[in-house]
Amino acid sequence: xxxxxxxxxxxxxxxRRLGLATAQxxxxxxxxxxxxxxYVHHNGKIGALVELNCETDFxxxxxxxxxxxxxxxxxxxxxxxxxxxxxxxxxxxxLDPQEVxxxxxxxxxxxxxxVGEVIxxxxxxxxxxxxxxxxxxxxxxx
Amino acid sequence: xxxxxxxxxxxxxxxRRLGLATAQxxxxxxxxxxxxxxYVHHNGKIGALVELNCETDFxxxxxxxxxxxxxxxxxxxxxxxxxxxxxxxxxxxxLDPQEVxxxxxxxxxxxxxxVGEVIxxxxxxxxxxxxxxxxxxxxxxx
Numbered sequence: 001x002x003x004x005x006x007x008x009x010x011x012x013x014x015x016r017r018l019g020l021a022t023a024q025x026x027x028x029x030x031x032x033x034x035x036x037x038x039y040v041h042h043n044g045k046i047g048a049l050v051e052l053n054c055e056t057d058f059x060x061x062x063x064x065x066x067x068x069x070x071x072x073x074x075x076x077x078x079x080x081x082x083x084x085x086x087x088x089x090x091x092x093x094x095l096d097p098q099e100v101x102x103x104x105x106x107x108x109x110x111x112x113x114x115v116g117e118v119i120x121x122x123x124x125x126x127x128x129x130x131x132x133x134x135x136x137x138x139x140x141x142x
Numbered sequence: 143x144x145x146x147x148x149x150x151x152x153x154x155x156x157x158r159r160l161g162l163a164t165a166q167x168x169x170x171x172x173x174x175x176x177x178x179x180x181y182v183h184h185n186g187k188i189g190a191l192v193e194l195n196c197e198t199d200f201x202x203x204x205x206x207x208x209x210x211x212x213x214x215x216x217x218x219x220x221x222x223x224x225x226x227x228x229x230x231x232x233x234x235x236x237l238d239p240q241e242v243x244x245x246x247x248x249x250x251x252x253x254x255x256x257v258g259e260v261i262x263x264x265x266x267x268x269x270x271x272x273x274x275x276x277x278x279x280x281x282x283x284x
Binding site for chain 2: 032033034040044045046047060134136139141
């Protein structure tokens with residue numbers, strides 16, 4: 001049987017939809033496990049702390065999950081979000097959601113995707129609900 | 143000239159008073175430099191971020207200053223203080239200051255001294271004002 005480009009594209013589309021369906025389903029489940037990760041910029045003047053939740057300690061202990069936690073702490077240090085999600089922005093605020101919400105910011109390691117998209121893909125890959133619960137950011141003198 | 147134990151004791155007392163006098167003087171000066179340090183417990187479930195201020199970037203870059211910052215982040219992770227100083231405890235609160243204030247807690251690496259005493263000694267040694275400006279502590283599921 002000859003595999004055409006069209007077939008590959010169809011299969012990719014199927015997998016993508018399957019992944020997103022998994023992510024949507026997982027997104028409703030409880031995420032009570034997870035990790036706390038920290039990042040301090042090499043000059044020692046900016047640091048961030050992130051709590052990233054998932055459903056099982058099994059996933060929490062994987063290198064991939066830890067890397068996402070570390071990347072998010074680096075994102076917070078570099079891009080100074082003020083909120084995790086858009087829902088947290090005070091009503092009537094004139095803040096630009098894409099600037100101040102972690103999940104809407106372009107992912108610093110790959111600016112073609114948002115942080116939210118990176119997390120949705122991790123949900124699809126692990127099959128577990130993954131949530132950024134909170135973050136904290138300190139910058140010297142601010 | 144024979145040095146007696148009494149002389150050594152006197153000299154030690156003099157140096158101690160000199161150090162504390164230096165510390166008291168330094169304690170009134172502006173501390174606008176410093177570092178941000180982080181600590182994450184090896185199980186990945188507890189993390190802390192600390193901003194430690196001093197007067198010059200020269201002192202901020204020393205290994206001793208960085209070690210104090212790291213030790214304080216570890217202290218915050220392990221001993222869960224809620225405030226830096228006693229002054230921050232709300233009036234009429236029934237909290238035990240020695241339990242909830244970072245500076246009044248026994249230093250986990252050397253419980254015979256308080257965290258505040260460790261910092262006062264660092265002030266005397268460096269000749270600079272040193273202050274814990276703020277900290278943040280995340281514990282999974284709390």
